[in-house]
Amino acid sequence: MTEPAAPAKRPAGRGRNLELSEELKAYKGVWVFVEHDRGHVHSVSWELLGEARKLADTLGSPVGAVLLGGADEHLDKFAAEAISFGADTCYLMTDPVLKGYRNEPFTKGLTDLVNKYKPEILLLGATSQGRDLAGSVATTLLTGLTADCTELNIDPVSKALAATRPTFGGSLYCTIMTLAYRPQMATVRPRVMLMPKADSSRSGTLVHDMLGMVETQIVTKLLDFIADAHSNKINLPYADVIVSGGKGLKNPDNFKLVFELARVLGGEVGSTRPCVQAGWVEAERQVGQTGKTVRPKLYIAAGISGAVQHRVGMEGSDVIVAINTDPNAPIFEFAHYGIVGNAMLVLPALTKAFAEHLSKRSAQVA
Ligand SMILES: Cc1cc2nc3c(=O)[nH]c(=O)nc-3n(C[C@H](O)[C@H](O)[C@H](O)COP(=O)(O)OP(=O)(O)OC[C@H]3O[C@@H](n4cnc5c(N)ncnc54)[C@H](O)[C@@H]3O)c2cc1C
Secondary structure, eight states: OOOOOOOOOOOTTOTTOOSOOHHHHTOOOEEEEOOEETTEEOHHHHHHHHHHHHHHHHHTOOEEEEEEEOTTSOHHHHHHHHHHTTOSEEEEEEOGGGSSOOHHHHHHHHHHHHHHHOOSEEEEEOSHHHHHHHHHHHHHHTOOEEEEESEEEEOTTTOOEEEEEEEGGGTEEEEEOOOSSSSEEEEEOTTSSOOOOOOTTOOOEEEEEOOOOOGGGOOOOOOOOOOOHHHHHOOGGGOSEEEEEOGGGOSHHHHHHHHHHHHHHTOEEEEOHHHHHTTSSOGGGBBSTTSBOOOOSEEEEESOOOOHHHHHHHTTOSEEEEEESOTTOGGGGTOSEEEESOHHHHHHHHHHHHHHHHHHHHHHHO
16 A cells, blocks of 8 residues: 655645734734825725724724835825825835836835735725736735725634625625735725725824835836726716616617716716627726726616626615616615616606706706
8 A cells, every 4th residue: 555645745834724923913004005196096095095994993903005106206295195094104115116007116115015014904906006916915925815805894703804705706795814824915996995084184104115126127117108098088986977778778779878868967877797798888887796886976777687796886876776677676676766667768758857957957057
């Protein structure tokens, strides 16, 4: 008989041991990576600061905001804003090679700061930049990362970050904890968390650090920036009014009725995944688990069944109005107002009624 194969050797502290090592127990504080681009901070960073504040208050820990950038990128101004949104300390790293996002210098900068100041939680927006950076930071630090979370809590027993996200195509919600490694990392999409109120009376501390990397060490070169004119036009996550259409509209011609109502209401047009897949509308208009998360004041859903993968992207809307021929459609379970009827008749009727109402109102104002 041959001996069974010996188990693979793992580095100390890894494997099934879920106890935090003494060194990792020293990690304290909830950090948010503040994403900025050509003079503007992405709102998701402030949404995450609001969430970080709640998590940190539960843990009795401070909130840190991390800003990396070039010397002329006004990081001090962004840090003041971060403090007003809930940060206690802002970690600022300025260096010519940090002007304009590139993975290598940002990964080095953020991992250096984490190794030096040891936060227990690190949150990033699930934007193109945040997704790119979070993956390389987590793998460099050999820690756990939960992507695209829809809810963040502190587990009352382990005090670990309980990061919840949809999984198996949205059929399950899964809560993931990083028990044996630090920091515990998570990304969250824009608009999933509420925007906190800014409080200009708050005060905080600024901590400046150096990167110590030179241009010749960086393989990626930023030659030019070409704005995607198309994506700037459709800003679903931050629209106040969205009129969305689904497969119940039957064909792309009828989808024009959705565009007309959105135009009269000064809103954006959204859609379900099958309509995008059928080529009726642009992919940027897809709302849901594999599309955008939206939080408008008004969401009108026409010919949409209300599948969970669509619901997770829009249930945070203040008011949901559903138009559907089927009174048993799942959308009526969570819509605030429901119209059982044919969208091809209801949409033009609403467009006409709103147009008349709004023109009367503007006549009164004039
Ligand atoms: C991994 C995964 C990810 C997914 N991600 C997303 C996502 O991000 N976003 C998304 O939307 N979906 C997503 N889906 C698909 C999702 O499961 C549903 O298939 C989809 O949301 C259904 O779209 P729908 O409501 O347009 O179509 P249907 O489910 O076909 O519903 C059409 C509705 O229109 C109604 N209707 C029919 N005729 C009329 C009429 N004349 N007037 C009014 N109502 C009418 C019907 O009663 C029905 O309720 C995903 C699926 C998977 C597996």
